[in-house]
Amino acid sequence: MAAATKRTLSRGELSRRTGVNSETIRYFERIGILSTPQRTQGGHRVYSQQHVRTLSFVRRARGLGFAPDEVRAILDLGGPGKACCAEVQEIAERHLEQVRAKIADLLEIERLLAATVERCSGESDPNCAVIDMIEHPEPVHSM
Amino acid sequence: MAAATKRTLSRGELSRRTGVNSETIRYFERIGILSTPQRTQGGHRVYSQQHVRTLSFVRRARGLGFAPDEVRAILDLGGPGKACCAEVQEIAERHLEQVRAKIADLLEIERLLAATVERCSGESDPNCAVIDMIEHPEPVHSM
């Protein structure tokens, strides 16, 4: 079991590899986001490279605001031999819409913030542009 | 108190107007994000148009992933006669950076999702492009 490419990892190693808190890994397993790993005779979890990939994906998706349920929904469809494209495509498209809506909102906020910071004198002007923006926001549609 | 422009609202009305859960309004008041409103003699909260504006801003900011503390930080600076520009500008700039980072990540995800959905046949192809993407994601830097 020496060097080179070790094909399995402990929970701590998986945590370090993916940046996901090791307690959270246990939690993800409990709520069905990460498949139950094999165990050693002593009961220690043994993770595969597949787990690394999945968990990395989950991390990115969660970090971008996708709900655990949504993540699970996509992940569930990726199981071995499970149903495919038609169904997955629909979910993916919904996500795409959400992503685009978020981007639009953020761009709007970005525009506002940037313009505002620019107008800011940096001095102690009681007529602050940022505060103005807060108190009289342009409508950013929806939300 | 008939029609036209009623200048005050009850909690429920404020909730409906802003889309923020009415219990959450109470919560925001408790943690200092929404200023304590006036009360009727019977103890019912009475909100102003200002509350509508602030709460809408809070909602947008929260929806975009800004922490309550961050929201409060900006809001606090907007108080009547409070300190200004220099300080606010700094906060706003930090936010701007965060916003831009988020946008970048989302654009990356959007690109991936869009390309993937496009490749999708929409049929029951066991070789699903979306699932492919999940299992062999291109690195999206950081995260």
Place this chain on the structure above:
DNA sequence: TGTGCCCCCTGTAGGGATTACAGGATCAAG
């Protein structure tokens, strides 16, 4: 074969943000 030390195991408790609920009072319309 021991024997350390580190990491892992389980169950459970904590925390932040939000939402829900129970039991009672107020509002406002008829």
Place this chain on the structure above:
DNA sequence: CTTGATCCTGTAATCCCTACAGGGGGCACA
């Protein structure tokens, strides 16, 4: 004045994690 909707307060529950306590495994190294 009655009544149904809405509000009040305090507290519990929920979700998503994260942390802790106490008791073992895993494994290098002598």
